[in-house]
Amino acid sequence: MNRQNYMKVEFTSRSENEAFARVAVSAFITQLDPTLEELEDVKTAVSEAVTNAIIHGYENEDGVIYVACTLNGQTASITVEDHGKGIPDVKLAMEPLYTSKPELERSGMGFTMMQTFMDSLDVQTTFGKGTTVTMTKTFQSSPADL
């Protein structure tokens, strides 16, 4: 496994596909032999990003969400992309507790969770065109390999 291994998945932006996205990413990163805790962290981050694409990016209309995962050594790089409405002010959007949809009882903690559970978070967005969230996480090597 010297060269990098990747997968990409695209799917209809529906909430019933959120679990699918989580499993797709989890199943792929099993190759890095994570613990269940590490897996939970990644799943939570992916869930938050995919939920954002569904409810904010596409505002619950049918659109397409793209999730990609690249493995490089023990590091996984995950992107979640939508071609939805984009974010007018990213700095504001990333502030803890900020939500543009308080009426939906959103917590405004999605980006904060991605930041907390992953090692890095980058958000690229063009208003009216869509958003790409890139997150990385490095997993401990298997204890058995040490």
Next chain:
Amino acid sequence: MNRQNYMKVEFTSRSENEAFARVAVSAFITQLDPTLEELEDVKTAVSEAVTNAIIHGYENEDGVIYVACTLNGQTASITVEDHGKGIPDVKLAMEPLYTSKPELERSGMGFTMMQTFMDSLDVQTTFGKGTTVTMTKTFQSSPADL
């Protein structure tokens, strides 16, 4: 869920990604609440098609495999596509026990299994360009829904 729901996944043609492909399809299809037996059938068929793409299509070189799944009511349509070497004689290739790689102790039963476990099988191929296998299967409705 009236409109059709789909997913596509692409990944490096490596044998360590085969289990990933199987689980990605399984995770998507669990939306149709299949029985254990139905899901096993689909997993076997997907495995056979993906293995073929890896060992025959790309002959174990790195290439990209595309797996798509569309849900229409209780019917799943699954395609497995490679841009590898293609099949010179499909009719011969699909015959039970035929294998072009007897030295690898292949059983020559891959296409037969896909045919047996799925409701339909279609193979499109262009020699030198690649192969697309399309399979469909209709799942029983949940007893609770009847």
Next chain:
Amino acid sequence: IGEIKRFLRDDGMIKVSRTLKELSIKIHQTREVLESQLHRPPTLQELSDEMGVSPEEITLALESGVPVESLYTTIHE
């Protein structure tokens, strides 16, 4: 009716959702056992070796399974 349903299930009608839930309970039990043996959280591969289930299958079961929070009540019911 309960009898009929049980019969149908045993006769090739077992839903994947049920099997995955059972598997997810077993995963969490195995994890606790391994964690106390190893004095650290087991990796997916270690769980997989112990249970004879592929790591990918484990991730699928975890997703479709019982949420971790409700596990305690499920196991101790």
